[in-house]
Amino acid sequence: MFGLETGLLVLLILCLAAACFFEFINGFHDTANAVATVIYTNTLRPWAAVIWSGFWNFIGVFAGGIGVAMGIVYLLPIETLIDQDVWHGVAMIGALLFSAIFWNLGTWYLGLPSSSSHTLIGSILGLGIGYSLLPSTTEATFAWSEASRTGLSLIVSPILGFSLTILLMFVLKRYVKNKTIFKQPHKRKPPPLWIRLILIITCTLVSFFHGSNDGQKGVGLVMLILIAIVPSYFALDHTRNPFEMQQSIVKVEKGLNRIDRNSLSAANAQQLDQLKEEVHKMMDLFAASSDMPSLAEDSPFKLRRNILVISTRADKFLNNPNAMLSKEETQLLREGVTEMRSFTEYAPDWVLMMVALSLGLGTMVGWKRIVKTVGERIGKEHLTYAQGASAEFMAASVIGFSTLIFKLPVSTTHILSSGVAGSMVANKGMKNLNLETVRNITLAWFLTLPVSMFLSGSLFFIFRWLLD
Secondary structure, eight states, X not given: OTTOOHHHHHHHHHHHHHHHHHHHXXXXXXXXXXXXXXXXXXXXXXXXXXXXXXXXXXXXXXXXOSHXXXXXXXXXXXXXXXXOOHHHHHHHHHHHHHHHHHHHHHHHHTTOOOOHHHHHHHHHHHHHHHHHTOTTOSSXXXXXXXXXXXXXXXXXXXXXXXXXXXXXXXXXXXXOOOGGXXXXXXXXXXXXXXXXXXXXXXXXXXXXXXXXXXXXXXXXXXXXXXXXXXXXXXXXXXXXXXXXHHHHHHHHHHHHHXXXXXXSOHHHHHHHHHHHHHHHHHHHHHHTOSSGGGSOTTHXXXXXXXXXXXXXXXXXXXXXXXXXXXXXXHHHHHHHHHHHHTTTSOOOHHHHHHHHHHHHHHHTSSOHHHHHIIIIISBSSOOOHHHHXXXXXXXXXXXXXXXXXXXXXXXXXXXHHHHHHHHHHHHHOGGGBOHHHHHHHHHHHHHHHHHHHHHHHHHHHHHHHHHO
16 A cells, blocks of 8 residues: 555554544534534534534535645645655654644543644644754754744634624624523523524534634644655645646746846845756756656655745745736746645545544534533623624634635634633623633643643654654
């Protein structure tokens, strides 16, 4: 299978199983937030709620694209993505999986709505920093720009969930005449039909967008495993003819030739020369082969390396006003880079299916601990219909925009927990918050990134030492 020796094949299967387990945990850890309101308000029976949520998580994985997944992949330094030493890849993936699963299980056991997104991203960032600090690494550059964008989204999204839920609650109080929606749920009776429909719709939206965002993180994790252990096979999308890439290379070359070298600084001019040299190397690979069978076995990996290096460096000139590119020339260069990257930014259908099933099945297990925290412990009063619907609608909106518009990973847990807290504040002010629970959730929020970064970085050094 994939031309691997038995030992590596076993490792690959174990890593893929661990990735599925992580998504399974993600399902019952994070998606409990989506079903908390419909279960707590007796809108749906628990078994119906988790099956319904699991189904829409499954659909969301397929509908969300792979923009967020590639954002997860590119959090790592580019050198880690073009390292052909398989055992280095095994050390990296092993550290990532161990740290992410350990922290996720620990916070779930304590009943804390901690974020699987924070855990996975923290583990990846820890790997990137660890790789950059290796004595043998001389040119590795940490993906600061991607890490900054991701970090900002993880910080801003819960604030948006909190503030927008307060705003929506004020709007509902002002314009909704039927006050039933502001009452606490009956312990055994379901709410009126119109309220049930609203809560089911918000639960569906959160589940769908959770699948489209968090599911992509699982897809990104699996692609990291495949690229690390089977780099030559998964370096490029093997369902496409790599010779089609030549048109994109021509566009990039034309775009680079339009850059006014004299207007650049000495350092940028040197980088431009190096970039043009990379483009020529790429063209030479195709020139040496007349068809796909004649491509050398390691050529797909070389092409992947060239694509990542060229696209990363070209982005700097696209954003550099000293390049003196016209609007049309900028568009030409951007099109060439985007078309080239489409050969590396992909995920096989079986990967999407595997992640979707793991996430969907995980939704149906272990939800009770988190539901109780969301429904009863964030505020000093029980969650009302309006509070549950407002928090979930805002959570779905923030996650949806982050996925479809900005292609950024966010935390369903923290957005929804912040939304519930906002709904409590909108009702009776800050005094309505259960400060002990809020403090525990906030502590888990602040600890997740540094702890997962430390765990994955430390384990990476240990595994590299054991495998070298």
